[in-house]
Amino acid sequence: MTSPDEDRRTGAVHAVAAYGLWGMLPLYFVTLAPAGSLEILGCRILFSVVVAAILIRWQHGWGRMRxxxxxxxxxxTLAAAAALIFVNWLTYITAATSGHVVETSLGYFINPIxxxxxxxxxxRERLRPLQWAAIGVxxxxxxxxxxxxxxxxxxxxxxxxxxxxYGLLKRQVSGRVDGLSGLAIETILLIPAAGxxxxxxxxxxxxxxxxxxxxHFALLAFSGIAxxxxxxxxxxxxxxxxLAHLGLFQYLAPILQLLTGxxxxxxxxxxxxxxxxxxVWLAVFMLVADVLIVGRRGRA
Structure with missing residues (x-):
């Protein structure tokens, strides 16, 4: 049985790994040349289905998926989410392979807002004053x-x-389907588009x-693992x-994208x-400050 402190440290390592890998994706997509964005996206979908199937079998998750x-x-809901992630992936890959990595980082700095x-x-959520200020900024x-x-x-x-x-839709079904099964279903729904x-x-x-x-084949196939x-x-x-602490780690990805660009x-x-x-960073700072203030009040 691990202690709460050990759990938090392990969680922090996992968060850095997740957002760090997401932040380095532009460099990976650049290495896939001469493949264009459409081919990369098609391969990403198809190989993601393969990797997801292996992981679901390994985790004995077929029952949850059924x-x-x-x-x-x-x-x-997952069909609508699949359409949105298709647009997101196509935009991201096209930007990364055409010299617009800095603008992708801007997108993910803006995303929390x-x-x-x-x-x-x-x-119909009610915002606190600092959140309204962040939106205005x-x-x-x-x-x-x-x-x-x-x-x-x-x-x-x-x-x-x-x-x-996409996150809003995933939130609607978060209690009914786990993340891996959800992504597997989304990519399966996108197989015709990939083909x-x-x-x-x-x-x-x-x-x-x-x-x-x-x-080159191995690099494209690796897109499923990535x-x-x-x-x-x-x-x-x-x-x-x-959740509040996890949210703070999300800024690691756009920081790495900006530095890469x-x-x-x-x-x-x-x-x-x-x-x-x-x-934009000022607005992000306001959101982070709001999270920290609310968290401190909750503990008090």
């Missing part, structure tokens, strides 16, 4: 970034809202899966850490963008 498959409400906003609009940041980019940061907003809505992507890329004469040697392993680490962290891939980062990011 229960979810028989639940009509769960299946409809979008989640709070969705709570108000969809779930983030709106100002978007205006500044529109000026900095010369256009609306479509990639960042697509990532933030698709993942925010269509592979067929389209093949018809263009651009399919690289079988034509660039075993190393998708599922962080989820398992996240599940381990979620079991051991309070600026320091490794040398994407442009003019002063106006730094100002926009700084305003």
């Amino acid at each position: 229960t979810a498959l028989r639940d009509r409400r769960v299946m409809l 979008v989640t709070v906003l969705l709570g108000v609009v969809v779930l 983030s709106a100002l940041a978007i205006v500044v970034l529109v000026v900095a980019y010369g256009q609306v940061p479509v990639i960042a907003l697509t990532l933030a809202f698709s993942f925010g809505l 269509l992507l592979i067929a389209v890329v093949s018809s263009w004469g651009q399919l690289t899966l079988l034509d660039h040697g075993p190393v 998708t599922l392993v962080p989820l398992l680490f996240f599940a381990g962290a979620a079991k051991r850490l309070p 600026v320091l490794i891939l040398h994407e442009p980062m003019p002063a106006t963008r730094w100002i926009g990011f700084a305003i």
Whole structure:
């Protein structure tokens, strides 16, 4: 029997592993060249199904999965979640392979603010003053970034809202299906889309899966592991850490994405963008402060 302190330490290691791996995904996608974003997405879906099936068998989870498959409400919700994660993955992979990693980091910095906003609009939740202030500051940041980019940061907003809505849907069925079974069902539902992507890329004469040697094939096949392993680490962290503490670790991923884009891939980062990011970080700081204040009051 482990002590609470040991549990928290293990949970923290799992959280760092999960968000650290998510933060390093852009570098992995870059190594998959000359495969394009459509082929990478198709392979990610297909190989994720294979890895999920192996893990479910290993965890003796077929019974839980069959229960979810028989639940009509769960299946409809997961179908909608699958559509959102398809949009999210396609946007993310396309951005990572076309020199827009910095903007992906912006999307995941904004995501917690979008989640709070969705709570108000969809779930009719009441916000505390500091949360309202964070939303207002983030709106100002978007205006500044529109000026900095010369256009609306479509990639960042697509990532933030698709993942925010995805999380909202997953929350609706969290008590009826576990994370691994849910993701397995979502990827199974996306198999036709993955097959269509592979067929389209093949018809263009651009399919690289079988034509660039075993190393390239292995790297593409690894996309299934790269998708599922962080989820398992996240599940381990979620079991051991309070939700408020787990939420603080989520900023590790966009920090790593930003560092990857600026320091490794040398994407442009003019002063106006730094100002926009700084305003976003101020909004994030407000959300973190609100979580810490509420947590301290709860303990008191």
